[in-house]
Amino acid sequence: MARGERMTSFNARAVRADTPMMKRDVNGRPLTYLDSASSSLPPRAVIEAMSRYYELHHANVHRGVYTTANEATEIFEGARVAVADFIHAPGGADEVVFTHGTTESFNLLAKSWGAANLREGDVVLVSEMEHHANIVPWFQLREINGIEVRFIPVDDDYRLDLTDIDRLMEGVRLLSVTGMSNVLGTINPLGELAALAHRRGALFAVDGAQSIAHLPTDVAALDIDFLAFSAHKMLGPTGLGVFWTRREILADMPPFLGGGGMILDVRTDGYTPAGGPTRFEAGTPAIAETAGLSAAIRYLGGLGMDNVAAHEHELTIDALERLEKEFSGRVRVIGPADATSRGGVLSLDVEGVHPHDVAQILDQYGVCVRPGHHCAKPLMRRFGLAATARASFGPYSLTSDTDVLIEALGEAVSLFG
Amino acid sequence: MSNLDDLYREIILDHYRTPRNRGALDSPPAVRVEGFNPLCGDELVLYLVVDNGVVTDIKMTGHGCSISQASSSLMSVAVKGKNLDEVETVMERFKEMMTLKERSLDENGEAAPLDLRNLGEIAALAGVVKFPVRIKCATLAWKTLAEAVAEAEAEAT
Structure with a gap:
């Protein structure tokens, strides 16, 4: 095509x-x-986009002033725009952080936002149908600051059992569930869950690893606060994922991994982190993969x-x-x-x-x-x-x-x- | 489907459907050792009684695929009543059978024929080596047995 x-x-x-x-x-x-x-x-379009990148445009991003370095940066930043459009991010590309996959995105959520915002006794409510990527980082955070990890049960029809949700929501600061179960295929009522969380003053995170490739995703319409997904589940390459959150939340999140690329300044007495998504992208990112992801998004967009x-x-x-x-x-x-x-x-x-x-x-x-x-x-x-x-x-x-x-x-x- | 026939020999299916020496033993006197294949979720608990250098009883509980279950059943039959020297020999022979890389391949990529004499029913597992990802299914029971034997020997001294 x-x-x-x-x-x-x-x-x-x-x-x-x-x-x-x-x-x-x-x-x-x-x-x-x-x-x-x-x-x-x-x-083929995805594979060719990555080949073309390596044949014509390869350079590190955000570093060089030469022509191909600018091209590589444009490809990389262009993917951010493509992702923002694909998920209808209200704040655009500045809300899109590239990670290595859904798992890293959840680690970023737990270890940056979670560590900064959750205190002992605060509850993270997940569900029994979550992938380990949306469970283990919360248990790890629990070891650090004593949060409680609670589970929404799954009923005998393989759906979330929300009958006792009012009690389950007590003390919840974050509700974090999958858009679609990778085992059951169950598609969860994200709009309803978002409203539920927001009514109780909690934020709402979605594991989009499955749903991103099989359903339309509109973070604004669904009113969700955090979204994690991987490129390789949506016809794109491995080794690249996305963490999305609203601009004002992202602005207050402390850095996660430290190193090159995520700083504004480094001195012998400390460092100043960069702003925006860059703050969370330490080290050389997966660049060719972003070319592949852009092509995958174009392709899926063509299919609808x-x-x-x-x-x-x-x-x-x-x-x-x-x-x-x-x-x-x-x-x-x-x-x-x-x-x-x-x-x-x-x-x-x-x-x-x-x-x-x-x-x-x-x-x-x-x-x-x-x-x-x-x-x-x-x-x-x-x-x-x-x-x-x-x-x-x-x-x-x-x-x-x-x-x-x-x-x-x-x-x-x-x-x- | 001749490949599948190599893997799923009738003896293997029989031991999978009707595993021998299933169950638990009091520990002590039995040595109790757990074995796991974290990637596929196979779990095994092995109980071994060694008396005067002889395996007088062996039982197992757990769950797993046909290859892991049949292999543990076949293993239990092969070692029960044997002295520890004989058990060592069977373990060595089994290990050799599961190690393709040390055997030469002919022009068809087939392994040189292995001496399967005296292996008894365990020889039915020889086809597993053609399915590399399944080798760990077959070896779980044997690795667990090796641990149990070592533990029993340590206790005896």
């Missing part, structure tokens, strides 16, 4: 044709990539996030129906049975077959699924599971991927009898 050209209607086959890795075989079968919740496959969401919704409805029909209970999907407010993540529990064995058998069919606890051990414990085999869709996924998944699952079921 040429730059700037818009698709008139969503065409997943075209997305697949744009994705080079989709052309390869695995174990003599065409690749059936069902692990986008782990990492997505970049389209509403169209991506609608396409994956169709795939999810189809897969839920067919898995139930084909295996009538022998393959259980750990997540909402109703596709409403549910993304394309299918955590499978195959009766009598361990998830690692499921993934091994599926690999022989070229099917990529992720076995394990998906960095969400509290959630797995909640449902008495050690692991699941997780299949997840992306914009390039087709119902034919579900065909192969079902064929391979059939082999797993029959092999283990």
Whole structure:
């Protein structure tokens, strides 16, 4: 697809044709990539943007005065603008901090904002369906300043159980939940949660690692205060993430990692940190990756996030129906049975077959699924599971991927009898 | 799917479905050692009784994939009733079987045939080596056994 050209209607086959890795075989079968919740496959436009950067524009950013150094800086800062537009940041690019990924973004939130603003006894309320990235930094902060980490339970329909939320909200300074569960596919009611937090004078943080790639994200409309996500889950490269917060909050946050690039001045008696996002970007950043992220955002913008969401919704409805029909209970999907407010993540529990064995058998069919606890051990414990085999869709996924998944699952079921 | 047949031999599936020597033993007198594969979540608790240099009883609890469960079941059968010298030999032979890099590969990338004599049912695990990410599943029980043997020996002295 040429730059700037818009698709008139969503065409997943075209997305697949744009994705080079989709052309390869695995174990003599065409690749059936069902692990986008782990990492997505970049389209050619993303790979080319990074190659072009290294072939033509590579230099360190914010340092040199020569032409290519300026070009590199423009590419880097241009990505900040692209991100701000993509998530509708009200304060624009000055609110966008580049990190190494969602995990670092949450560490920045906990160790900068959290350490400066939370005191002993203050409560951070997360949920049982959080990824470890939105749990462990809070436990680490608890060790330093004695905050309390509290969990919103997940109900038997795999949704947040908000029946006791008034009691849970007592003493809460920050509510921090995922936009979409990486295990269950559950899409959380972010607008409702934001209102809930703000009514009680708390701030609201969102783990956008999954939702950023599968749903439209509008931080202003949702009225959220912090957003974290990774480029590689949204068709971009690994090693690059985003931390977003409103300008006035960012202005009061102390620096996180120290070093070059994040300072205004360094003397023998101390240092003065830089202002704006730069204050949080110590060391040489991932520059080529920002070129890739800009290309990914352009590409997703061309597809339209509403169209991506609608396409994956169709795939999810189809897969839920067919898995139930084909295996009538022998393959259980750990997540909402109703596709409403549910993304394309299918955590499978195959009766009598361990998830690692499921993934091994599926690999022989070229099917990529992720076995394990998906960095969400509290959630797995909640449902008495050690692991699941997780299949997840992306914009390039087709119902034919579900065909192969079902064929391979059939082999797993029959092999283990 | 011949590759899968190499991995999921009938003996392995049998030991997975019907694991031998499951359960717990009083500790003491049994030595109790835990084993983990943090990446895949396999967990194993091994109970070992060594009396006068002989493994008189062994039991295990825990959970994991078919390879890890079958390997621990096969291991328990292989060492129960054996003296510690024999146990050392079996552990060495198993380790050798799981180590591809020390064996030469032929032109088809196949490992040179390993001497599987006297390995008994444990030989069924030989196919695991073709699936490198699964080797740690097979070795968990054996690493835990090595720890338990060392602990039992330390207690005996």
